[in-house]
Amino acid sequence: xxxxxxxxxxxxxxxxxxxxxxxxxxxxxxxxxxxxxxxxxxxxxxxxxxxxxxxxxxxxxxxxxxxxxxxxxxxxxxxxxxxxxxxxxxxxxxxxxxxxxxxxxxxxxxxxxxxxxxxxxxxxxxxxxxxxxxxxxxxxxxxxxxxxxxxxxxxxxxxxxxxxxxxxxxxxxxxxxxxxxxxxxxxxxxxxx
Numbered sequence: 001x002x003x004x005x006x007x008x009x010x011x012x013x014x015x016x017x018x019x020x021x022x023x024x025x026x027x028x029x030x031x032x033x034x035x036x037x038x039x040x041x042x043x044x045x046x047x048x049x050x051x052x053x054x055x056x057x058x059x060x061x062x063x064x065x066x067x068x069x070x071x072x073x074x075x076x077x078x079x080x081x082x083x084x085x086x087x088x089x090x091x092x093x094x095x096x097x098x099x100x101x102x103x104x105x106x107x108x109x110x111x112x113x114x115x116x117x118x119x120x121x122x123x124x125x126x127x128x129x130x131x132x133x134x135x136x137x138x139x140x141x142x143x144x145x146x147x148x149x150x151x152x153x154x155x156x157x158x159x160x161x162x163x164x165x166x167x168x169x170x171x172x173x174x175x176x177x178x179x180x181x182x183x184x185x186x187x188x189x190x191x192x193x
Contacts, residue, residue, distance in 0.1 A: 039112035042104035047190050049100040050124060050182050056094035057131075061175045063092050064168060071165045078158055087161065091142060091168070093135045096128050120185050127181055131174040134167065141167045 067089045074087060101121065104110050110118060141164040151157060 035109065035112045038107060039104075039109040042100070042107070042109040043113055043117065043189070045100035046104060046121065047186065049097050050186065051190075053094070053096045053128065054179065054182050054186075056096065057175050057178060060092050060094050061172065061179075063090060064172050064175070067091060068165065068168060068172060071161060071168070075158070075161060075165065078153075078161075087145075089142070089164075091138055093139070096132060098125060098128065101125060117189060120181075120189075124178070124181050124185060127174060127178045131171065131178060134170045134174050138164070138167045138171055 070089070076082075104113075113121075141160070145157075145160050145164055
């Protein structure tokens, strides 16, 4: 009876197992590197998007502040029965972009971005959504003003102006909140990239 040598097949088996495990580890490491690079690029795009949105809102906020000052003076003049200017407003609404965030969500790179950054981004985009909703409410209030059958010197018209003023104030508040949140975010995370 011949003696069977198990050392060589055992060595070959162990070599194959080690090679397969090393190949899998290398593939996983490479995929993690690609995912991190994708996450970094996604974060850079989100930061640029936030900055663009801030720039748009800075322009809008100056116009909205002027509208709010005008309405405050108009309401005061109305209530004091002083001579009023004709009522006119120029509300501007910027459509804030969220495409970079949507792409990052779709390509699943958000899972490779730090949890604290994800939380900060959630707050920023929630404030952005609130701004968008309140801006639509302003358009509704503006529509009520323009289609009002009440004379501009009636109490009903004054009530509509006050409602519009309230809605516009909410928009201005959401802009201020967005500016504060994004300023903190950009000062913390923009320098890291």
